[in-house]
Amino acid sequence: MSVIWAGIIVLGVFIYVVMDGFDLGVGILFPFYQDRDDRDVMMNTIAPVWDGNETWLVLGGAGLMAAFPVVYSTVLSALYLPIMLMLIGLILRGVAFEFRFKASEHRRHIWDKSFAGGSLLATLMQGVTLGAIMMGLEIRNGVFVGGAFDWFSPFSIFTGCALVVGYVFLGSTWLVMKTEGRLQEQMRKTARVSTALIAGVIAAISLWTPMLHAYIARRWFDQQTFYWFLPVPVLVLACLMLLWRTLGSGRRNGSPFALALCITFLGYSGLVISLMPIIVPPSLTIWAAAAPASSQGFALVGALFIIPIIIGYTAWSYYVFRGKVRHGEHYH
Amino acid sequence: MRTADSVSNHDLSHLAVSLALLAFIYLLVFGTGTAMGLRMLATAPRKGESAPEGSPCELNQPVRPLSGSASVPAHH
Numbered sequence: 001m002s003v004i005w006a007g008i009i010v011l012g013v014f015i016y017v018v019m020d021g022f023d024l025g026v027g028i029l030f031p032f033y034q035d036r037d038d039r040d041v042m043m044n045t046i047a048p049v050w051d052g053n054e055t056w057l058v059l060g061g062a063g064l065m066a067a068f069p070v071v072y073s074t075v076l077s078a079l080y081l082p083i084m085l086m087l088i089g090l091i092l093r094g095v096a097f098e099f100r101f102k103a104s105e106h107r108r109h110i111w112d113k114s115f116a117g118g119s120l121l122a123t124l125m126q127g128v129t130l131g132a133i134m135m136g137l138e139i140r141n142g143v144f145v146g147g148a149f150d151w152f153s154p155f156s157i158f159t160g161c162a163l164v165v166g167y168v169f170l171g172s173t174w175l176v177m178k179t180e181g182r183l184q185e186q187m188r189k190t191a192r193v194s195t196a197l198i199a200g201v202i203a204a205i206s207l208w209t210p211m212l213h214a215y216i217a218r219r220w221f222d223q224q225t226f227y228w229f230l231p232v233p234v235l236v237l238a239c240l241m242l243l244w245r246t247l248g249s250g251r252r253n254g255s256p257f258a259l260a261l262c263i264t265f266l267g268y269s270g271l272v273i274s275l276m277p278i279i280v281p282p283s284l285t286i287w288a289a290a291a292p293a294s295s296q297g298f299a300l301v302g303a304l305f306i307i308p309i310i311i312g313y314t315a316w317s318y319y320v321f322r323g324k325v326r327h328g329e330h331y332h
Numbered sequence: 333m334r335t336a337d338s339v340s341n342h343d344l345s346h347l348a349v350s351l352a353l354l355a356f357i358y359l360l361v362f363g364t365g366t367a368m369g370l371r372m373l374a375t376a377p378r379k380g381e382s383a384p385e386g387s388p389c390e391l392n393q394p395v396r397p398l399s400g401s402a403s404v405p406a407h408h
Contacts, residue, residue, distance in 0.1 A: 080340075
């Protein structure tokens with residue numbers, strides 16, 4: 001049962017990273033596109049779907065509380081400040097969707113800044129949270145006993161910046177798919193730059209992570225399992241090269257985003273391979289952190305009922321809003 | 333378990349700062365929303381304005397409270 005719940009949370013967080021990833025990325029890209037109409041188009045590509053994307057963050061959090069309460073309480077205590085800042089970032093960018101289109105000409109720039117700044121802050125803090133969890137939390141008897149700033153480390157700052165690159169990467173390939181003409185051409189260039197950056201970031205994280213904990217190095221470089229996990233880095237490399245060429249050719253619309261999704265999936269699977277079955281490094285496993293089987297079972301009934309519904313309406317809303325977004329189309 | 337037993341070991345100062353920050357953000361957001369709402373109420377109907385045509389989900393029909401507050405294009 002713990003394995004099923006770990007699977008649900010891993011899946012929920014992955015869907016969140018992918019979906020809120022591209023729309024936060026669009027926000028971070030805002031300052032690089034000054035034209036008002038371009039900004040309207042960029043925002044309109046995500047306006048119908050962004051709030052649904054954040055459902056998965058709530059699902060991941062609620063699932064964690066039901067299935068692994070120790071993780072919920074220790075992670076949220078240890079990372080209180082970054083998580084609060086992330087939520088404030090999400091509030092600032094969320095209201096910008098409503099207010100920006102209604103603000104008067106000379107006030108609109110406030111909401112542009114709140115959209116871009118909020119997106120950047122939320123992304124940075126999510127990356128810092130991930131990095132801090134990877135580093136490990138000091139837990140004794142199921143209680144976090146470290147300091148309020150334990151999360152602050154070179155590695156977590158790096159993962160914060162790395163996630164910004166990752167989300168810009170997803171956001172720019174998303175915009176290649178959703179826009180056309182001059183804006184799309186510019187997006188292809190941005191996407192190419194972010195592809196080069198993400199390649200560097202993936203390389204750095206792949207080298208740095210095994211140095212954090214000996215068991216991560218063993219997982220990847222052990223004689224017996226080395227070839228099992230070798231396809232992950234090989235496929236990442238193949239996808240990156242294919243994406244670089246596709247963006248250079250300037251013809252395809254959807255495939256850059258599809259390739260970016262593949263790369264995100266591979267990177268995320270690398271993370272899961274590194275950690276499993278540990279849920280909070282250095283030593284808390286999913287079995288040690290599990291809630292009583294009766295609680296896990298009770299919550300599982302609800303989760304298995306609601307997840308297909310969420311997937312259903314999400315797929316439907318993407319289907320309804322498929323295709324290109326054009327200048328002058330209004331958000332109501 | 334009583335509330336006092338379940339308290340996490342955060343510094344008072346961190347909690348105070350984050351609470352103040354949240355209060356500030358909420359005041360800002362809801363203040364702006366209220367200002368936009370008041371502006372909406374202050375706008376008198378134009379002379380000879382007819383009732384909006386079509387169903388609530390069609391173009392140029394405001395579907396959320398704020399959609400009505402500013403330049404919704406009159407006719408496409």
